[in-house]
Amino acid sequence: MVKILAFAGSGRKGSVNKKVVAIAAKGAQEAGAEVTIVNLEDFDMPIFNEDLEAEQGMPVEAQAFKELLISHDGFLISSPEYNSSYSSLFKNAIDWASRKTGDEAPMAAYRGKVAAIMAASPGGLGGMRVLVVLRMLMENLGTMVLPNQKAVGGAFKLFDEQGDITDEKTEKTLKNLGKELVDTLTKLKG
Numbered sequence: 001m002v003k004i005l006a007f008a009g010s011g012r013k014g015s016v017n018k019k020v021v022a023i024a025a026k027g028a029q030e031a032g033a034e035v036t037i038v039n040l041e042d043f044d045m046p047i048f049n050e051d052l053e054a055e056q057g058m059p060v061e062a063q064a065f066k067e068l069l070i071s072h073d074g075f076l077i078s079s080p081e082y083n084s085s086y087s088s089l090f091k092n093a094i095d096w097a098s099r100k101t102g103d104e105a106p107m108a109a110y111r112g113k114v115a116a117i118m119a120a121s122p123g124g125l126g127g128m129r130v131l132v133v134l135r136m137l138m139e140n141l142g143t144m145v146l147p148n149q150k151a152v153g154g155a156f157k158l159f160d161e162q163g164d165i166t167d168e169k170t171e172k173t174l175k176n177l178g179k180e181l182v183d184t185l186t187k188l189k190g
């Protein structure tokens with residue numbers, strides 16, 4: 001069975017990116033994948049610093065996140081757009097997980113993986129600019145990124161008080177993105 005790790009690049013409690021990635025995750029589950037959803041803020045790791053790494057090694061929580069990446073076939077990532085780019089929370093976790101700590105192959109957390117990316121913002125463009133740099137980052141790390149992606153604009157208006165999406169079209173697009181990731185991984189795994 002295809003295994004997918006889903007996470008948002010925001011640690012905010014009411015994060016729209018967490019809501020968006022959860023919908024794509026549901027689409028992936030309905031398409032038959034085993035999906036693990038995690039919150040990045042639950043992995044308490046310091047800002048990456050090579051001196052710290054040399055003195056103390058990889059923090060336990062960074063290692064845990066890295067192992068999750070390694071043990072899944074693909075990723076669903078929804079990123080907030082901070083000043084046209086991804087959050088420091090996200091990049092810090094990505095940097096820690098890029099470091100070799102054991103017998104694993106170099107960049108084992110990223111190479112040979114497939115990702116579907118999305119973004120959500122209260123603004124009209126929906127974080128379209130972060131998708132450009134997020135795609136570039138993940139591809140450079142060795143993760144294939146699906147051509148289809150989704151930027152969800154006006155995101156604060158798309159969810160009701162319970163946190164459920166009120167726009168059927170957006171819901172369908174996000175679920176389809178999750179399904180597309182499962183279909184692609186299924187084909188690749190043979």
Ligand SMILES: Cc1cc2nc3c(=O)[nH]c(=O)nc-3n(C[C@H](O)[C@H](O)[C@H](O)COP(=O)(O)O)c2cc1C
Nearest residue numbers: 010012015016017080081082083084121122123127
């Ligand atoms: C430091 C900072 C920079 C931001 N820059 C942008 C931006 O470039 N484009 C944008 O659409 N929204 C920007 N925003 C607004 C975010 O889209 C908004 O806070 C959003 O809710 C973050 O995602 P979340 O709800 O998943 O936490 C910025 C917010 C912060 C805190």
